[in-house]
Amino acid sequence: MGDFQNCESCLSTPLQLFQCITEQGDKVRSLKTAKASKDEIESAVKLLLQLKVDYKKTTGQDYKPGSPPEDVMSTSINGTATEMDGDEDFVDPWTVQTGSAKGIDYDKLIVRFGSSKIDKDLIERIERLTGHKAHHFLRRGIFFSHRDMHQILDAYEQKKPFYLYTGRGPSSEAMHMGHLIPFIFTKWLQEIFDVPLVIQLTDDEKYLWKDLTPMQAYQYAVENAKDIIACGFNIDKTFIFSDLDYIGRSPDFYKNIVQVQKHVTFNQVKGIFGFTDSDCIGKISFPAIQAAPAFSTSFPHIFKDKKGIQCLIPCAIDQDPYFRMTRDVAPRIGYPKPALLHSTFFPALQGAQTKMSASDSNSSIYLTDTQKQIKTKINKHAFSGGKDTIEDHRKYGGNCEVDVSYMYLTFFLEDDEKLEKIRQDYTSGALLTGELKKTLIETLQPMIQAHQERRKQITDETVKQFMTPRKLAFDF
Amino acid sequence: MGDFQNCESCLSTPLQLFQCITEQGDKVRSLKTAKASKDEIESAVKLLLQLKVDYKKTTGQDYKPGSPPEDVMSTSINGTATEMDGDEDFVDPWTVQTGSAKGIDYDKLIVRFGSSKIDKDLIERIERLTGHKAHHFLRRGIFFSHRDMHQILDAYEQKKPFYLYTGRGPSSEAMHMGHLIPFIFTKWLQEIFDVPLVIQLTDDEKYLWKDLTPMQAYQYAVENAKDIIACGFNIDKTFIFSDLDYIGRSPDFYKNIVQVQKHVTFNQVKGIFGFTDSDCIGKISFPAIQAAPAFSTSFPHIFKDKKGIQCLIPCAIDQDPYFRMTRDVAPRIGYPKPALLHSTFFPALQGAQTKMSASDSNSSIYLTDTQKQIKTKINKHAFSGGKDTIEDHRKYGGNCEVDVSYMYLTFFLEDDEKLEKIRQDYTSGALLTGELKKTLIETLQPMIQAHQERRKQITDETVKQFMTPRKLAFDF
Numbered sequence: 030m031g032d033f034q035n036c037e038s039c040l041s042t043p044l045q046l047f048q049c050i051t052e053q054g055d056k057v058r059s060l061k062t063a064k065a066s067k068d069e070i071e072s073a074v075k076l077l078l079q080l081k082v083d084y085k086k087t088t089g090q091d092y093k094p095g096s097p098p099e100d101v102m103s104t105s106i107n108g109t110a111t112e113m114d115g116d117e118d119f120v121d122p123w124t125v126q127t128g129s130a131k132g133i134d135y136d137k138l139i140v141r142f143g144s145s146k147i148d149k150d151l152i153e154r155i156e157r158l159t160g161h162k163a164h165h166f167l168r169r170g171i172f173f174s175h176r177d178m179h180q181i182l183d184a185y186e187q188k189k190p191f192y193l194y195t196g197r198g199p200s201s202e203a204m205h206m207g208h209l210i211p212f213i214f215t216k217w218l219q220e221i222f223d224v225p226l227v228i229q230l231t232d233d234e235k236y237l238w239k240d241l242t243p244m245q246a247y248q249y250a251v252e253n254a255k256d257i258i259a260c261g262f263n264i265d266k267t268f269i270f271s272d273l274d275y276i277g278r279s280p281d282f283y284k285n286i287v288q289v290q291k292h293v294t295f296n297q298v299k300g301i302f303g304f305t306d307s308d309c310i311g312k313i314s315f316p317a318i319q320a321a322p323a324f325s326t327s328f329p330h331i332f333k334d335k336k337g338i339q340c341l342i343p344c345a346i347d348q349d350p351y352f353r354m355t356r357d358v359a360p361r362i363g364y365p366k367p368a369l370l371h372s373t374f375f376p377a378l379q380g381a382q383t384k385m386s387a388s389d390s391n392s393s394i395y396l397t398d399t400q401k402q403i404k405t406k407i408n409k410h411a412f413s414g415g416k417d418t419i420e421d422h423r424k425y426g427g428n429c430e431v432d433v434s435y436m437y438l439t440f441f442l443e444d445d446e447k448l449e450k451i452r453q454d455y456t457s458g459a460l461l462t463g464e465l466k467k468t469l470i471e472t473l474q475p476m477i478q479a480h481q482e483r484r485k486q487i488t489d490e491t492v493k494q495f496m497t498p499r500k501l502a503f504d505f
Numbered sequence: 506m507g508d509f510q511n512c513e514s515c516l517s518t519p520l521q522l523f524q525c526i527t528e529q530g531d532k533v534r535s536l537k538t539a540k541a542s543k544d545e546i547e548s549a550v551k552l553l554l555q556l557k558v559d560y561k562k563t564t565g566q567d568y569k570p571g572s573p574p575e576d577v578m579s580t581s582i583n584g585t586a587t588e589m590d591g592d593e594d595f596v597d598p599w600t601v602q603t604g605s606a607k608g609i610d611y612d613k614l615i616v617r618f619g620s621s622k623i624d625k626d627l628i629e630r631i632e633r634l635t636g637h638k639a640h641h642f643l644r645r646g647i648f649f650s651h652r653d654m655h656q657i658l659d660a661y662e663q664k665k666p667f668y669l670y671t672g673r674g675p676s677s678e679a680m681h682m683g684h685l686i687p688f689i690f691t692k693w694l695q696e697i698f699d700v701p702l703v704i705q706l707t708d709d710e711k712y713l714w715k716d717l718t719p720m721q722a723y724q725y726a727v728e729n730a731k732d733i734i735a736c737g738f739n740i741d742k743t744f745i746f747s748d749l750d751y752i753g754r755s756p757d758f759y760k761n762i763v764q765v766q767k768h769v770t771f772n773q774v775k776g777i778f779g780f781t782d783s784d785c786i787g788k789i790s791f792p793a794i795q796a797a798p799a800f801s802t803s804f805p806h807i808f809k810d811k812k813g814i815q816c817l818i819p820c821a822i823d824q825d826p827y828f829r830m831t832r833d834v835a836p837r838i839g840y841p842k843p844a845l846l847h848s849t850f851f852p853a854l855q856g857a858q859t860k861m862s863a864s865d866s867n868s869s870i871y872l873t874d875t876q877k878q879i880k881t882k883i884n885k886h887a888f889s890g891g892k893d894t895i896e897d898h899r900k901y902g903g904n905c906e907v908d909v910s911y912m913y914l915t916f917f918l919e920d921d922e923k924l925e926k927i928r929q930d931y932t933s934g935a936l937l938t939g940e941l942k943k944t945l946i947e948t949l950q951p952m953i954q955a956h957q958e959r960r961k962q963i964t965d966e967t968v969k970q971f972m973t974p975r976k977l978a979f980d981f
Contacts, residue, residue, distance in 0.1 A: 233763050243760045273763070277756030284719045284749055287709050290787030295771065298786055310774055311766030314790035 049389070050084060050092050053077045120347050121303065125374055130412075130431040132381030135173050135346070135373055142349055144174045144371060151175070154182055159221040166214050166372065169439050174346060176356070177368035181341050185222060190505065191339045192332075193218055194322050194367070196229035197257070199249035199271075200239060204256045205393035206473070207375025210440065212260045214372070215343050219266060225331055225501050226267045228257060229322050233272040237311040247273050254492050256396055259484040262495075265502035268331060269495045272318055278498060282327040288362045289317035293354060301350045319348075320355035323367035330498045332505045340367040345374060376436050380412035394473060396480055403477060404470050407434060411469070415455075415462035426458035427465070434462075434469045442472050526560060526568050529553045597779065598823050601850055606888075606907040608857030611649050611822070611849055618825055620650045620847060627651070630658055635697040642690050642848065645915050650822060652832070653844035657817050661698060666981065667815045668808075669694055670798050670843070672705035673733070675725035675747075676715060680732045681869035682949070683851030686916065688736045690848070691819050695742060701807055701977045702743045704733060705798050709748040713787040723749050730968050732872055735960040738971075741978035744807060745971045748794055754974060758803040764838045765793035769830060777826045795824075796831035799843035806974040808981045816843040821850060852912050856888035870949060872956055879953060880946050883910060887945070891931075891938035902934035903941070910938075910945045918948050 057073045084092045118133045119126040127133050139146050147170070152163045166172045184191050195215045197208065219226050230253060232246035239246075250271040257269065276283055295313060298304050304313055321327050325338035332338055342352055349371060356366040377383045377392045391410050394403055414432030416422035429435040429452050442448050451468060454460035533549045560568045594609045595602040603609050615622055623646070628639045642648045660667050671691045673684065695702050706729060708722035715722075726747040733745065752759055771789060774780050780789055797803050801814035808814055818828055825847060832842040850857075853868045867886050870879055890908030892898035905911040905928050918924050927944060930936035 233759075236763060237767050243763065273760060274756050277753065277759040280750050280753030283709075283753040287712060287719065287749070287787055290790065291713050291785050293786050294783050295780075295786060295789055296782045299782065304771075306772045306775065307770050309767050310769050310771060310790040310793060311763055313771055314766065314786040317786060 050077065050080045053080055121350055122347050125347055127382050130380055130382050132376060133374060135170075138346060139174050142174070142346070142353070144176050144349065144369070145178075147173055147175050147178070147370070151178060154179070155221075158182055158185055161221045164214060164217045165443055165445065166210070166217075166440075168445070170373070171210070171440060172214060172343070172370050172372045174371035175369055176352075177366065178341075178370060181339065181368045184339060189339075190224070190503070191222075191341055191368075192224050192325065193222075193226040194229070194340050194342050195226075195344060196231060196319070196322070197253055198231045198235050199246060199253040200235050202249055202252045203395050203397055204253055205395045206437075206441075206477075207393060208256075209260065209396070210372055210375055211343050211345065212257055212262075214370075216260050216262055218341070218343060218370075219263065224266075225503050226262065227322055227328060227331070228254075228262075228267065228269040229319070230254065230269065230271045231315075231319060233276070233311075233318065234315050236273070237309065237315060243273055247271055250274075251492055251496075254495065255484055255487045256480075258487050258491065258495055259480055261483070263502075264491070264495060267495060268328065268498065268501065269492075270498075271496065274496070275498070276318070279327070279329075281329045282321060285321040285324050285327045285362075286317050289320045289355070289358050290314055292358045292361050293317065297354065301354055316351055316354055319351045320358065323352070323355050323359070324362075324364045326364075328498075331501050331503070335505050336363065337365060338505070339365045341370065342367050343370040344372070346371040347374070375440065376433055378406060378410040378412065378433055380431065380433060381436065383412075394477070396477060396484070398477065400474050400478065403474055407466050407470050407473070408463075411437070411466060413462045413466075415465075416458075419461065422461060423458045427455040427460070427462065429455055432462075432465070434466050437469055438465075438472065441476060442468070526553065526556045529556055596823050597826055601823055603858050606856055606858050608852060609850060611646075614822060615650050618650070618822070618829070620652050620825065620845070621654075623649055623651050623654070623846070627654060630655070631697075634658055634661055637697045640690060640693045641919055641921065642686070642693075642916075644921070646849070647686070647916060648690060648819070648846050648848045650847035651845055652828075653842065654817075654846060657815065657844045660815060665815075666700070666979070667698075667817055667844075668700050668801065669698075669702040670705070670816050670818050671702075671820060672707060672795070672798070673729055674707045674711050675722060675729040676711050678725055678728045679871050679873055680729060681871045682913075682917075682953075683869060684732075685736065685872070686848055686851055687819050687821065688733055688738075690846075692736050692738055694817070694819060694846075695739065700742075701979050702738065703798055703804060703807070704738075704743065704745040705795070706730065706745065706747045707791075707795060709752070709787075709794065710791050712749070713785065713791060719749055723747055726750075727968055727972075730971060731960055731963045732956075734963050734967065734971055735956055737959070739978075740967070740971060743971060744804065744974065744977065745968075746974075747972065750972070751974070752794070755803070755805075757805045758797060761797040761800050761803045762793050765796045765831070765834050766790055768834045768837050769793065773830065777830055792827055792830055795827045796834065799828070799831050799835070800838075800840045802840075804974075807977050807979070811981050812839065813841060814981070815841045817846065818843050819846045820848070822847040823850070851916065852909055854882060854886040854888065854909055856907065856909060857912065870953070872953060872960070874953065876950050876954065879950055883942050883946050883949070884939075887913070887942060889938045889942075891941075892934075895937065898937060899934045903931040903936070903938065905931055908938075908941070910942050913945055914941075914948065917952060918944075 053076055057077055060070050060073055081092045120133065120138060125133065147167065152167050156163050181191055193215055195211050215226060230250035232250040235241060235249065236243050236246040254269050298313055298316055302316065323340045323342065325332040325335055325340065349369065352367060352369055359366045379392060391406060394406055412433040414428035414430065414435065416425055416427065435455060438448055438451065451460060451465065455465055529552055533553055536546050536549055557568050596609065596614060601609065623643065628643050632639050657667055669691055671687050691702060706726035708726040711717060711725065712719050712722040730745050774789055774792055778792065799816045799818065801808040801811055825845065828843060828845055835842045855868060867882060870882055888909040890904035890906065890911065892901055892903065911931060914924055914927065927936060927941065931941055
């Protein structure tokens with residue numbers, strides 16, 4: 030749903046929810062004791078009630094203080110019951126659920142979604158054709174699945190043009206580290222292939238799904254654009270747009286939206302996205318809006334009237350349903366199918382099976398966190414695969430497969446040798462959890478500081494330039 | 506569905522369809538005999554098959570040559586079975602059905618739709634406030650029903666602004682006399698109230714419902730705009746727009762569309778419009794696009810950011826479902842409910858219970874018809890309420906209630922006294938059918954000729970001006 034890296038569409042267990050409710054209940058009581066403002070109390074109560082509703086939906090039981098939930102059949106948040114027997118994960122644009130601390134089983138997902146694994150051959154072909162070493166997201170299987178990437182490479186080999194498309198659902202001002210994954214990778218793709226890039230901010234979708242005004246959603250889009258620009262995109266090769274703004278500025282984009290809308294039935298979106306008769310017609314027709322940027326004629330200022338230019342979409346795997354639909358429609362309205370590169374999910378600090386929650390700032394590291402907050406969050410909240418005592422740890426070693434600090438290093442520590450040494454030492458017990466966390470802290474602190482400094486430089490004028498429909502540095 | 510006067514959304518009986526199929530079958534055979542071109546034959550066969558599908562839908566039976574249908578339960582074209590026991594008419598934006606030669610029972614429709622009858626008090630109040638004699642469409646009950654018209658008159662009395670909104674679904678280049686009704690009346694309203702007017706051409710909707718490309722639908726919109734402009738609208742007070750063009754030029758219009766889409770569920774549009782799970786998501790979300798022009802902020806070039814300006818919508822009664830929905834949503838997104846003035850349907854030449862068909866040019870008088878065609882069509886096809894022989898006619902008199910020529914005169918002969926004399930003389934038998942038809946021919950020929958002359962004067966430049974978002978001659 031516009032989030033090209035998952036966000037609230039994350040992981041939750043009944044136990045996690047139970048703990049959230051208990052904590053939120055404590056918070057409400059202490060606010061009341063402290064005679065806090067009416068607004069503050071009301072908003073805390075509202076969240077508490079929402080959590081209880083979520084709990085009921087997830088467990089099928091009412092929340093009872095002091096009675097943690099028993100193992101139950103999981104139910105996806107949009108009401109579709111999904112049996113999870115430990116082996117079965119659930120992934121759609123709104124819900125990602127797994128019972129495993131290692132996270133989703135991505136090999137199974139490839140089979141289920143019918144995509145292709147990014148294998149050694151593909152990676153080597155990318156390296157050979159571009160003359161660049163593969164990004165560590167590729168080398169480490171963080172981008173692990175694709176559709177038609179060989180077709181894109183064929184085009185590149187034949188010097189035919191293609192373009193990149195990614196996006197984000199601006200659900201709040203704050204973005205966390207996980208949200209950067211598709212953008213870091215897309216920037217790398219743009220550099221090695223030297224192609225145009227369009228970035229969609231689905232503020233209309235966030236307005237439809239959340240308790241926001243259109244103006245708030247648009248403002249989040251503009252704030253998020255600053256973080257995206259701070260990743261270092263080339264202004265001459267990148268167009269960023271908010272739906273609420275750009276749809277109303279581009280008759281050609283709207284024409285493509287309507288064409289998709291004509292070729293997709295309610296039955297289809299019901300099957301793909303789990304919509305029900307009680308959903309608003311805005312949600313029901315939204316998938317067409319995420320589909321249309323995959324067609325080059327949606328951007329006449331960049332591609333003129335060229336219809337055949339193929340699109341490559343880097344995104345998290347939970348966005349694939351939108352693009353399966355897009356690929357189904359494309360040939361029926363005379364466009365090439367977009368190709369895709371899928372990433373895994375970015376885990377919450379509390380572990381790969383827990384929920385990264387917008388209401389819990391400790392579940393992730395935000396791009397706005399101070400150096401001290403980064404250190405505290407990692408030390409206090411990052412789920413450890415280490416043993417309970419130093420003695421046991423030295424004796425049995427730690428478990429990298431469930432250790433969140435180690436997982437984060439696979440995302441952000443570029444040095445393969447250093448990472449491999451950490452893995453070996455942690456597994457053997459030579460490296461302690463505190464030491465592993467220290468390495469992560471020392472990796473993230475300068476990264477985030479540099480990001481914050483770049484972001485500070487980005488003026489409203491620069492955002493406006495990125496978001497103005499205009500010719501890019503390519504001739505079509 | 507965008508047609509603010511019904512068109513294909515007209516009247517059909519099983520017998521009528523049976524005759525159409527028989528004729529079309531004959532046509533296919535004679536084309537084959539004459540060794541006509543492959544294209545010509547194929548298109549005739551396609552129409553034949555479509556008619557057979559329609560027949561099956563309407564009667565529940567397969568077409569059998571030589572076996573006219575028996576009386577059956579009528580079924581609306583979008584699949585919802587609707588019992589019609591002779592007393593019950595069926596009216597929605599796509600289907601208007603009645604078993605009566607007099608046409609729909611409008612008094613019953615007012616009760617069913619929950620609107621109000623335009624009564625003597627309302628007409629007198631309009632005359633008193635504006636100082637103009639009521640239009641003959643009001644005096645003769647052609648505009649017969651309203652919602653909140655007294656509120657509009659209150660506003661007018663208090664010198665508060667309001668605006669007019671009407672529209673058309675451009676399903677082909679050719680418009681017929683019936684299509685002019687809302688425009689003739691709207692022009693009169695604009696003159697007596699001196700208010701801004703917006704006219705929506707729903708080319709997106711015609712693209713969604715018909716076998717058209719977006720470009721064809723847009724071209725029909727532009728062609729139709731010429732006929733609308735030829736009605737004499739004031740360019741300084743009128744904005745005409747195509748959805749396919751204007752949605753992509755107005756972020757504010759799109760914001761209103763999304764706001765409506767957030768507040769209407771599939772359940773609701775299913776109930777109101779009879780959509781099914783097999784309908785495309787474009788149709789399902791379209792009602793929001795016909796709703797949004799009822800909110801003044803959709804036109805910032807006219808109303809700036811003024812939210813509270815009320816809207817008055819003159820339209821045929823079959824469009825009321827769209828605006829019932831709009832009135833339901835309006836207060837929930839902070840807008841006033843639009844007021845409405847509803848017209849009756851314009852009858853087909855063959856009679857008020859038959860279908861005005863786009864594929865049968867003899868079912869109506871087109872704005873492009875020659876003087877001779879007008880004469881021939883009326884003499885040959887206009888259903889007569891006269892008797893079979895002159896003797897019987899003189900003796901028993903004619904029946905104005907089912908006579909199409911007389912019905913057309915109520916629409917187009919402005920002189921009340923003359924009309925009343927015709928009614929009396931025809932009813933008494935003093936006036937023969939041929940004489941009545943002659944009066945109609947002499948009324949329509951100069952009207953259509955004048956229209957054609959005005960239309961010829963309308964350049965592409967004028968159309969462009971009308972369709973350019975701009976300030977009108979009002980300060981807001």
